[in-house]
Amino acid sequence: MATWVGCKERAYVHKIDEAMKTTVTNTLYELLMWAMPDKLLEESIFDYIKRLDKNSSANYHRANASLQKFNKEQRETLLNDHTLREADITLLFKLFKLFAHDVAAFDNYKWTCGGAHLESLITSIKNMRNDIAHGSCTINYTVFNSMANKLRVLLTEALKAAKEKYGRSDVELQNKTKEMEVGLYEVFQQVLGKEELLSYCHQDIKNILITEANNDLQTVSVFINPLHFLLESDVKVFVQQLFTKMLFRKKDQKGRDIILDSSQIVNVFKHDTDRPQLLLTEGEGGSGKSTLLTMITHEWLEGGHGQMKGLDKYHLILRVQCRDRHLDSLDDLLRNALPIVYCKNRNLMLPIMKGCNILFLIDGQDEANPHSWKVVQDILNTFKDASSSTILLTSRPEAIPNFRSTIPTEYQVTDIKLLGIDIKDRKNFVTNYIILFQDLPGKTVDLNKLQQTIESICGRDHFNVPLNLVFLAWQCIHDPYSVSETESQTQLYFWAYKLIVQKLKERLLNKKPELAIMDKMELTRRVKECMEALCQCMLHAVINKHVVFIEHELRHVITTCDRTGIPCQEVLSAFLTIKVIKAPLGEDHQYTTPHKGLQDYLAAVYVDSKLKQQPHSTIKEVIKGELGPIPMEVKDFTYILLHLFGLLKHHLQPAPTWLHEEVVQLLHEAEIDSWGKVVEAAEYNTVVITAIVRLIPRGEVMLVKDHVEGHSVLLSHLMPTEVKVKIPGPVPDLTPLMGALTYHNVTSVNVLRNMWNPQPTTTQDPFLQTLMSRWDLCDSVH
Template sequence: MSLSTMKYGCKVIMNLEAAAKKVMQIVLIWGTPGKDPNEDFITYVKRLDPSTSKTNYILEDKKRHPNLNKTQKDKVKNDNSCETYDITLLLILIKLYCLNMARLNDAAWSNDGDELENLLYQIKEARNNAMHESLEMTKPEFEENTRKLREDLIATLTKAKERFHRSDAELKEKIEKLEVVMNRITNEPLDLDDFQRDYHSDLQDHIISRLADQLKQHPTYKKYVEPLDFLTTSKVSLNIENIYVKPKFMQGRSEDKAKDVEHLDLIKLAQGRPNQPQVLVVEGLAGSGKTTLVAYMTKEWSNTSSNSIKGLNEYKLLVLVRCRDSHLSSYTDLIQYLFQPSTAEYKELLSKLVKESSLLVIIDGIDEVNKSSRELIRDILHQMQGNPKCTVMITTRPEALQEGLQLIPSTYYRVEVELVGIPMGQREDFLHRYLDELHKTCPGTTPTPPTTDDINQCIKQQDVETKEHFRLPLNLSIVAILMYFWPDKMNRNTTQTELYSLIHELTLEKLEKRLIDNDLTKDFGRRKRLDKVENWLSALYCEMFIALTHDQLTLQEESVNKLRSKCDTLELPPDEMMAAFMETRTVKTFRGCDLDCYSVPHKGFQDRYGPHILRRV
């Protein structure tokens, strides 16, 4: 980070932390006149007389109060002076604990004006803007920023003096001290090393806030799922929030000691270890909903107003790693990939501050790990060993559990849970949600979408509520898709094998229609087309089996080249053939290059496709 381009932005942060935060501390102390200096604010407010107190903590419905997270509560309990509180926490406490403040939903907090409430809100907004904007700033911009901040802070102190009946002499003293601090910051030369030492946490907050904004916009962090989109003529993206049904989790290996775990408490199982990082291992069969769980958690973290999964809002960053990807092999690679806009700006400081932050790392699909992603996971776990504010969540299939556990250093506190799937009683809700979302997303793709009676009849015919294979969300989603697009394909009591066979059959039907319209294959007779497709499928099954033996979901470049070459030999369009059976993604590497990745839509399909080669030998 260059001091010449960043120094004025650094000075803005210094003004906010040394001057603006001090003003808010003064307001909090003035507004809580009955507080004993030796007691914490939570103890103070709990002993207020409900019949006489004029604080919002007493007057407002406590269920609608801003919630303090664990970190904030610990800070309040351990610091009676409020010196270590940040501006966000100070504003929450002022709104709740100070006397005679406007009610929480009063427009005075957000409307433009010169009331104390709005002035306090503007200070918080100034801090938020500083945290989320670049540190690069010109001298005139800094001077204007400082002038405005100085005026707002003096006005805030003046209004607080009137509201809480403080003396003119006390106000004058506070303003004089404020002027001294801001003049010193404005006029003294700034050494970046000194800034990093004295304002390390503030610099970290600034950078981490910007990185969080980048993560929430990163293409990896999807709020939608795309179920079997290779089957449909148009891309189907379903809102994860609308189709998510609470799955069942179990903790404990032996049946007599196993206990249910509420999915909202999942993260809390691992949190609360003050001196060591934590690992939460989520084990589940293929199709049990592990990747859907990851998508839901990512969505919940991205949505700052949501607070359904307990403890999730305590993480400033959520870093997502998919083991099937092979374009990253180190922690440094990951940082550069996720935060490309900031790597040039903050350089080596970026990796250091991320590693020290409150961090949730989700490693999805350890059973799909390859040589590169294995090295990446090892490096992440090594790098995070000294950060007790880091939680790593790993998802895996049972057969890869032991390999995954071997990657975890002994310095981590470890918790293991099993993702069982959708419990009985929730499966009907799952199908209704899925079908409703399909109808909202693609209403014109089927002439007669299934009615409630159709759904209920299917649930009864298939015995959805009791059959074991229907606890897997993958199988329920296949049922929903078949019901919506191809209801005539559904038989009574369809088995899991039959579900996957239907998917394969429908894939071939769709491919046949596309080959009829393709310039390369439209003049072939139907038998000739089918023979060529079968010939190419033999090559696909072979490459699937090779990938399966290496526990890989994404085909290696050599396999992709072989399949494309086979298409050339058979005079088949390679893009059509690959897209018919594979999920295609373009990944931008940390060096800025586009990398095309071909993978099986789900490992359950790979398990079925791979063994075909054994029957063809």
């Protein structure tokens, strides 16, 4: 043990010595150059002496002959290196005393007084070098730390004194000081090996890393920008101001579904296991996955004692945005998220982090591109042996199966599903957004008149998704009379799309006088052409599975805008967020779809427009025409197909029956998880219902787990069959479902309800009363 400690203590001496040979020497050289402004770079010191004025403020001509002499080694260095770059600290000190302008004479007290004079500071640095070179071969960590700090202070003060003496600028001082500090950090790391540091002062370094990482992470944005593509100003809102608890579903130890709210999401991890944890969180587009991670980040930055339980146990949180393209590895992520800590602890980061309780937030795995995919895989493989690490990953449901196959077996995987916002909280959610929007110029609404409509419409299944509630809030404030109690999701997007295009036209008329005098029909035609090009790009984005575009991927939109005379940036900014990113040859613009749900809708708009132009083409033919040689995976187009039902309704001529039937057939091939969802998306179209009934085999068990209204209508058209009811929460009205189930064989009813020890025989809860009026549940209600 003593020998091992001696090795570590010798390493500290080597560490200071190496700093002297590199950073300290470089800094003294810079000071000498400031003090000898009249020396030419390639001029030897001996040639410089020949032309040095006898009346110079330098000490050379006033020194005696012995002081003017250089030893053999020094003389050889000066003859071979005219720039003086190879001079060591001893030689630089001698040169400074002989040739620096405006310094004290050799015998002046300033060289030895130990004060703030430049002469004294340089002497102290030289003496410190001598102590290291000729003193003890070992020092302990405390002495090393003291010497390192002293060296940093001496160099900083010497730079300041030289700046004042030789009239250098503040900017130059700042740059030289920063170079010196970075140089010291790097040299200290290089000299003291990773193994030695980790074995000797692991806990100290860990504490410092955590503290400094927390400082770095304070700059992380915890603001959200709701519907910026509909607003004329950039409205960023503190996430806590608008965040509403969401529900999620997971399995308990017996495999039964349980419902929890988002405040418990971190606590679902099994913290008593010796395996790293991975929480696969699936949720539809717009279900609030990104907002949830922003809220988790905010509460952790605030100390982890807010509504999100369990965050206080984590030392670090790192977030990965899978839609970004500018990172390629875990190393890139650390360098980008923790720049100061990375600079100081580069080769120690991963060993230290593996000993920390660290939470990775991976946002939108379904939006991953080749770059972010590498980052995620790097994290998974690097931390698979770190039992204190936790990964919370969000994704749309369809991307989970492929991702699951890439998870290392070392992880303990937990699956949860975001169910959205509870019915009882939706009204307040919409109201909060309406209040926010009312603060914008020119936006007013009679909230009291809307309360009843909001309350009745929010109970519909598709309003569990926060994005749809935000759209509803914007619709309420912008066009309250268009809000319908039977509004489908596609109708909501159809309204939002029309509003975005309308606002685009208004901006064009205000900003471009030449367009203001154009015939309105002609302007509409040109904008429509540009929008079709944009929607085509959105379909290709769905095909290629990405939501982020680089400029060349939008070339078709750009050329269409140029040809029609419509400003391209106005079109792009109407639907996309624009971010400037660093590129190998400068900067590039990154365009991002704000929500995957909006991208799916725009892609559906393009398919619908092609169906209008090619009335004899099938949906499959239109999509395959865009796919080219890429094989068609019907599952990738599920949301597009659901939107097509609503879009077909808006054709000037009624869409042919076979088109509706084709959508149903394609959804069947995509293995749609809920026929009730399809019925609601089709707005209860009888052609669609009939087509669905034909696809359900006789004797198949019908599972009612969501979209109760749609299932109620579908069940009324089915022959008697076995039905299982598995509803994850309350619904506005169970009466239609009760009626539809009358002629079917109901084998089980499983209703998840947030209650504590209910008394079924005496309950006043209308939800349970409705169930008990149909079945004798008694004490079997759970």
